[in-house]
Amino acid sequence: MEAKHIICQNSFVYYQVYGAGKPVVLLHGFGEDGKVWQPQIDFLQEHFRLIVPDIPGSGQSEIIKDANIDTYADVVKQIIDKEYPEGQEQVTLIGHSMGGYATLSFAEKYPGCLNSIGLFHSTAFADSEEKKQTRRKAIEFIKTKGAFSFLKTSIPGLFTASFVENNPEKINALIGYGKNFSNEALVQYYEAMIERPDRTRVLKQMNTPVLFIIGENDMAIPLQSSLQQCYLPDQSCVTILEQSAHMGMWEESEKANKVLFNFLFNYF
Template identity: 50%
Template sequence: MERKTTTVEGKVISYITAGDGKAVVLLHGFGVDSTAWSEQIEYLKDHYFIIAPDLPGIGVSELTNDVSMEGVANLIKEIIENEEVEQAAVIGHSMGGYATLAFAEKYPELLTGIGLFHSTAGADNDEKKSTRKKGIEFTQKHGANAFLETTAPKMFAETTKKENETLYNRFMGNLPEMSKEAVIDYYEAMMARTDRTDVLKNAKVPVLFIYGEQDEIIPLDKTIEQASFPSISTIHILKNSGHLGMIEEPAEANKAIEDFLSDI
């Protein structure tokens, strides 16, 4: 496992690479960084070449001027070109899934597969936008750390909080570095993103959907219909996970990803 950097807009972007074989890009979501994928990187590296970036302004990557989903897609394209990767499967968690779909829309020729991990192709509805606006106001008043400490518990299933208190406390004690500006920029970017259900409907590559049965952020019952949109899709439901299945049920998540990758 190696941590590398590239420069975008004069800002340093950090990413992890590991293993050898067909390329797989793992994009983390909001409120976590590339280390959220630690279990998956360790598991998959024996058979695949893994790229896991810290998105701009998160973890040890510096904040760029463009953190729109299209901007993140361009960043991913630059990273895989730096690594001389011709095609890759791109799997995105939550916000990383939004960026994955933007990448699929802009650069379909670079894809071997798409993975949406606790994510959705739909745009924010009015209720979600209202919630994000309140989050921005809270961050402006109290700062990024206070905001992350308030929102992070909502990403876990109640099962995890009760039965794996050590895991939960360890996560809460190691929240990623984010500035007030980064939190606000990403929330505004997520509010502004377009509906990309047509990307799923027109996908020429297999699509993986991983859901958390106890996910309150991307509820299973409101998003599972999207799994019927692609011509080739695989669905896996993590029964004891909320919004962080890669951490809450790593063995099950690893197997779901491995099975998908081996099929493509």
């Protein structure tokens, strides 16, 4: 593993690089950092070169003032440019949840940099008004009670009840990451998600393969909503994790790893 960084808009952005071979960027979601991909890193690093950033405001990366989803996509582009300064290497970008929103922004802005993308419990649809209201309530909770209190309350709901019951140490580990988040970062993420546009057009225009990994029990990105976007790209690969909610990389890590490997192996 190599620990690296870039400076983006005067902010330190941390990322790690594992393995060798064709490049794959793993982009985490809200209330996480790059460590959330550890089960996938352990499995895939023998076959691919994995680039795993901490989105600004998460993990070891500093927050970027007034950042939005497009900013996070630009951060990924800057990292890729540093790793491949000649600009001839295409990457696969896999985004979980909010990381998927940044993945779609990247695909819209920099399609020539990609040979495929993956949406892992994520969606191209904009927030509904109901979803926006839910996020605004979360913002008020964070402002009044703090980031860690919010994550401690919300994280268990991202998993199936049986996973929470059988894996308390993993839930506590993810909650533990939450101690590093500032109120400002989580509020910025929610505001960025509220403001992001519908990007179904991006999927319709994709001329490279798109992987969809969907949790059957996902309450954050519901199954039926996820399925509605799968027919939009010319080439879709769809997997439903039947025992997962919103955190399939942990809930069904072995199956998720095999799906990712097969997609990456077949579509590079």
